[in-house]
Amino acid sequence: xxxxxxxxxxxxxxxxxxxxxxxxxxxxxxxxxxxxxxxxxxxxxxxxxxxxxxxxxxxxxxxxxxxxxxxxxxxxxxxxxxxxxxxxxxxxxxxxxxxxxxxxxxxxxxxxxxxxxxxxxxxxxxxxxxxxxxxxxxxxxxxxxxxxxxxxxxxxxxxxxxxxxxxxxxxxxxx
Amino acid sequence: xxxxxxxxxxxxxxxxxxxxxxxxxxxxxxxxxxxxxxxxxxxxxxxxxxxxxxxxxxxxxxxxxxxxxxxxxxxxxxxxxxxxxxxxxxxxxxxxxxxxxxxxxxxxxxxxxxxxxxxxxxxxxxxxxxxxxxxxxxxxxxxxxxxxxxxxxxxxxxxxxxxxxxxxxxxxxxxxxxxxxxxxxxxxxxxxxxxxxxxxxxxxxxxxxxxxxxxxxxxxxxxxxxxxxxxxxxxxxxxxxxxxxxxxxxxxxxxxxxxxxxxxxxxxxxxxxxxxxxxxxxxxxxxxxxxxxxxxxxxxxxxxxxxxxxxxxxxxxxxxxxxxxxxxxxxxxxxxxxxxxxxxxxxxxxxxxxxxxxxxxxxxxxxxxxxxxxxxxx
Numbered sequence: 219x220x221x222x223x224x225x226x227x228x229x230x231x232x233x234x235x236x237x238x239x240x241x242x243x244x245x246x247x248x249x250x251x252x253x254x255x256x257x258x259x260x261x262x263x264x265x266x267x268x269x270x271x272x273x274x275x276x277x278x279x280x281x282x283x284x285x286x287x288x289x290x291x292x293x294x295x296x297x298x299x300x301x302x303x304x305x306x307x308x309x310x311x312x313x314x315x316x317x318x319x320x321x322x323x324x325x326x327x328x329x330x331x332x333x334x335x336x337x338x339x340x341x342x343x344x345x346x347x348x349x350x351x352x353x354x355x356x357x358x359x360x361x362x363x364x365x366x367x368x369x370x371x372x373x374x375x376x377x378x379x380x381x382x383x384x385x386x387x388x389x390x391x392x393x
Numbered sequence: 394x395x396x397x398x399x400x401x402x403x404x405x406x407x408x409x410x411x412x413x414x415x416x417x418x419x420x421x422x423x424x425x426x427x428x429x430x431x432x433x434x435x436x437x438x439x440x441x442x443x444x445x446x447x448x449x450x451x452x453x454x455x456x457x458x459x460x461x462x463x464x465x466x467x468x469x470x471x472x473x474x475x476x477x478x479x480x481x482x483x484x485x486x487x488x489x490x491x492x493x494x495x496x497x498x499x500x501x502x503x504x505x506x507x508x509x510x511x512x513x514x515x516x517x518x519x520x521x522x523x524x525x526x527x528x529x530x531x532x533x534x535x536x537x538x539x540x541x542x543x544x545x546x547x548x549x550x551x552x553x554x555x556x557x558x559x560x561x562x563x564x565x566x567x568x569x570x571x572x573x574x575x576x577x578x579x580x581x582x583x584x585x586x587x588x589x590x591x592x593x594x595x596x597x598x599x600x601x602x603x604x605x606x607x608x609x610x611x612x613x614x615x616x617x618x619x620x621x622x623x624x625x626x627x628x629x630x631x632x633x634x635x636x637x638x639x640x641x642x643x644x645x646x647x648x649x650x651x652x653x654x655x656x657x658x659x660x661x662x663x664x665x666x667x668x669x670x671x672x673x674x675x676x677x678x679x680x681x682x683x684x685x686x687x688x689x690x691x692x693x694x695x696x697x698x699x700x701x702x703x704x705x706x707x708x709x710x711x712x713x714x715x716x717x718x719x720x721x722x723x724x725x726x727x728x729x730x731x732x733x734x735x736x737x738x739x740x741x742x743x744x745x746x747x748x749x750x751x752x753x754x755x756x757x758x759x760x761x762x763x764x765x766x767x768x769x770x771x
Contacts, residue, residue: 341401
């Protein structure tokens, strides 16, 4: 708990990718996560117990992302980093998988921020609804309704609709 | 609706494809060290409840001080009286007169003395200002006691008064001042009047009074009562030493002359008589010169010189204009309304500024409190 290096080793990759999914840009995500970790380290005395560190840290990351979106990114082209996230494919990825990644990124970025955050925290960071509620400072019921709304919007998104139309028969990715 | 597991897998696939930037953790560690060093070298930040409590106490105190300061400055600006440049009697402090008279003339402390011009030719007044602060030593040093050097103290007094009098009262005031001087045993040395050429140049005049020394101070006070005194200046100079010196030199010369007369009475030759006569003529000339100086000094110490400058007040009342009608009245009413509105705007500008400053203070305080709250929630 008192070792920043251990914090970073354990949580930086996941925090960075979470921020990338929220912000849609690697550079902004790197800055936001750095700011979040420095802030967390500075105010680590306010942490009460070891078990709360995960949602607490995610809360700071989300707040940093929110600050960045509110202060800096509106002055830039927010969609400039989308392709960068979606274009990273590894050897062995099938074209269908790459296309799905691009569609997922596009659909995520089209979600409203408050919905995007809960989706990323739930389906990537693997936080429970209670931990998400702690991370975003809302009640658990609010988290539930936001997740439901996010899934509905994702299902209706045109990019994922095409995936449904083209691939549901053979791969069954989306139902 | 999207299946949760599928959505989770898809998002994780996307996320795992994102490369972690190289050296990012090292940069954070370095920034953390720098921040720690800055914290150690700078004043430590207090996040304890006591510190928060202190901030909560100090912030309203600061706001209250700001509000009080602004209020005081606004009130001070609105109630600042206009100051006049006239050195009137009310601003003057009493000064001790060199004479033994009981009266003391009120004088402005920084006003320069006024030297009396001996001429009274027509045109401008004959008074010229002398350098300021020409108070003679006798104003601060107590007068010499009578007979301290075998001679009663001799004090030469001069004064200058500027009076503003009512319209058309110049001659009556001159007559009153003349009567005042004569009543005190003095006389009028000179007068000069200048009739005004219209409403722009009011009538004025100057009268020089010679007042017996014992009555000088009381006369100054009485002269001030005859009009509105805008400037009063008096100077007193103790000339006792000079007076005694003249007397001694005259006495010595007279003794010499007496000796020369004795020698002359004993002279037998024409040459001796002429030589003694020459010395007697020189002595007589010196004696008469010194006696003249002594006479002047006696006159100046017997009578003080008071110069009174009179000016009739302002312009004559202007007859009222005929009432405006029609377009003329409408035009002037409009201008008056515009000026009134502008004055009203200027008046409320001060209050608006005050309110805006208060609001700004509240906003700053609220922003600070909000940030503090958010920091605590983290």
